[in-house]
Amino acid sequence: MLDLIDVTKSYPSRLGRRYIFRDFNLSIPDGCNAGLIGPNGAGKSTLMRLLGGLEHLDSGRIATNRHVSWPIGLAGGLQGSLTGRDNVRFVCRIHAASADEIRAHVAFVQEFAEIGAAFDLPVKTYSSGMRSRLMFGLAMAFDFDLYLIDEVTAVGDAAFRKKSQELLQERLSRSNVIYTSHNMGEIARLCNLVVLLKPGSATIYHDVQEGIAAYQQPTAVSQREAVPA
Template sequence: MIELRNLSKSYPTLNGRRYVFRNVNFTFPPGANIGLIGRNGAGKSTLLRLLGGIDQPDEGAVMTDKRISWPVGLSGGFSSTLSARENVQFVCRVHGAHGAELRERVAFVEAFAEIGDYFDLPMKSFSSGMRSRVAFGLSMAFEFDYYLIDEVMAVGDAQFKSKSREVMMQRLRKANVIMTTHSMGDIRQYCNIVVHVDAGRVTVYEDIEQGILAYQGKPEDK
């Protein structure tokens, strides 16, 4: 169960607070792979951050009994003065991994990222691509009930993208995905439910094509 209860979220602007969501009540369909779609500025990424605990609502709450990932590939939380290894170790400890389990997860990320000796250098020396490799590998080092994906499924060259998609599909054999993307091809490939975000409203479409039509602003066939 993932439920939004009386959820409100706003941000300060020069013209006052801008509400992205106001008193939203919504329950995500259980056991579904969800495509979270909407126009730019509709609040898709904000909702994803709220679901992943990266951001907090002004009022209300996200209620769930599921293990939900942070947005896959998120690298904004890394400390640039620490090495990739130290950052990964810190996240592993936060998520309860210690001893042999911690070493196993760190080894997985190191092998997955394929950045060689850079893994033990401060992350301020990394390119954006190297940071993304570590971030994606760290997301895949844990098993969640739901993986949150914000636009980017994988980074790097063709070989690395192929490897990333392969491990992601392995995770989704036992888990579900909530994905936000402007690629309707990805929505059709990975999702079986569309959740359309528009002007602070959240609407479920069990028919993928009807959801895409709503997003594209086209009338549904009668």
């Protein structure tokens, strides 16, 4: 189970505090691959950062007994002055990997990311696509119970996208995902539950197609099966 309990998150602005969430609650059951969808500005990226531990709550708490990844595909998370190789080594040390495990993880990411000599260049010289390839490969090098993914399988050419999708599908045979995307085909393919996020609230749909329809045509779709978060 992943529970957000009375979560409040805000940022300072020239007009005072800007609240993204205020006393926000959400519960995602075990065994669910959740598609996180909603209009721009609803708080999807902020929610992913909170779940991945990249942002602090103003108040409330997030409760889970699952091993959760960092948000894959969102900006940040890599140290720009370090090379791709050194970033991978650094993350491995954080996860208390042994020397043999570090070598294996580095080799895996280098082969998977397909960024060539750039693997040994500073990450600040990378394009956004190269950063996403590195981040996705790095996350897939570890076994998490729950992956947080932001449309990263859309990066690269057709062959790389296919490889990424196949690897993610293999991971999901034993793990779960919270996946945010504007591609509703990907949401339908990967997810068995939809969280429709609107400013300040969320609605859970156990029927994925109904959740997608509510997002695309919110005034025309019945909310009978929706479960308030």
